Amino acid sequence: MPKKMTISKIKNAKGNKPLVMITAYDALFAKLFEESADILLVGDSLNMSFAGKSDTLSATLDQMIYHTNAVCNGSSSSFVITDMPFGTYMTKEQALINAVRVFQETSTDALKIEGGADKAEIVRHLTCNGIAVCGHIGLLPQSVRSEGGYKVKGKDERSAMSLVNDAKEIEQAGAFCIVIEGVKADVASLVAASVGVPVIGIGAGAGVDGQVLVFSDMLGFFESFTPKFVKKYLDGATLVKNAVATYAQEVVSREFPSEQYTY
Numbered sequence: 735m736p737k738k739m740t741i742s743k744i745k746n747a748k749g750n751k752p753l754v755m756i757t758a759y760d761a762l763f764a765k766l767f768e769e770s771a772d773i774l775l776v777g778d779s780l781n782m783s784f785a786g787k788s789d790t791l792s793a794t795l796d797q798m799i800y801h802t803n804a805v806c807n808g809s810s811s812s813f814v815i816t817d818m819p820f821g822t823y824m825t826k827e828q829a830l831i832n833a834v835r836v837f838q839e840t841s842t843d844a845l846k847i848e849g850g851a852d853k854a855e856i857v858r859h860l861t862c863n864g865i866a867v868c869g870h871i872g873l874l875p876q877s878v879r880s881e882g883g884y885k886v887k888g889k890d891e892r893s894a895m896s897l898v899n900d901a902k903e904i905e906q907a908g909a910f911c912i913v914i915e916g917v918k919a920d921v922a923s924l925v926a927a928s929v930g931v932p933v934i935g936i937g938a939g940a941g942v943d944g945q946v947l948v949f950s951d952m953l954g955f956f957e958s959f960t961p962k963f964v965k966k967y968l969d970g971a972t973l974v975k976n977a978v979a980t981y982a983q984e985v986v987s988r989e990f991p992s993e994q995y996t997y
């Protein structure tokens with residue numbers, strides 16, 4: 735089993751080795767991922783792929799705590815980051831109360847919050863109080879309703895410069911790494927080159943310091959839609975459906991359980 739990552743190892747990876755991050759929501763999958771992934775992200779995307787909701791906004795702090803404990807139980811050697819869900823970090827005071835709760839009730843290593851320069855004060859307040867923070871800039875899933883959809887960022891000069899500024903502000907506020915989502919590849923590279931902390935991309939091209947994917951997307955379990963940036967490394971949905979269909983057919987034909995599976 736590889737040694738657990740630390741914040742300094744994550745920071746030192748910049749320029750040396752691309753970081754591998756993947757989401758995990760439970761102990762079973764966390765255990766399967768820990769050998770290959772540097773970081774497990776308990777993303778609020780679980781609200782979509784696990785809870786079947788149309789966006790991440792209704793994920794609650796209680797749910798994030800429950801899933802973080804499951805992930806930590808399954809993978810003691812993984813560096814775990816937990817998403818702060820929508821509505822739990824509207825002010826710096828509220829953010830700290832909720833962040834402390836996640837740290838006290840789980841063994842997560844860090845929290846991720848969405849937002850750029852506008853969230854720098856909150857990031858600073860958390861990091862000054864002993865909470866490690868991963869930023870999240872670019873396309874912000876928690877803003878999907880206010881923005882009227884998932885919109886790729888960095889399409890013009892102004893948007894590109896604003897992303898560079900977001901990353902710098904978040905870094906200065908103390909974030910140890912930054913997720914950048916749904917951003918034109920050249921702009922994401924520019925952002926990564928503008929800061930000293932690792933910038934981990936999702937739908938942001940190859941010129942960043944690491945990649946993150948939602949596991950149910952990349953293993954082909956989530957069938958509702960597949961964003962352009964998702965590579966399916968497994969056709970999980972077909973494998974599962976075929977396995978369950980075979981089980982059903984064997985139950986009906988009484989082929990299962992055979993002698994081998996009977997006391």
Ligand code: KIV
Binds near residue numbers: 775777817913
């Ligand atoms: O919730 C999540 O899975 C995320 C990734 C999209 C980075 O934040």
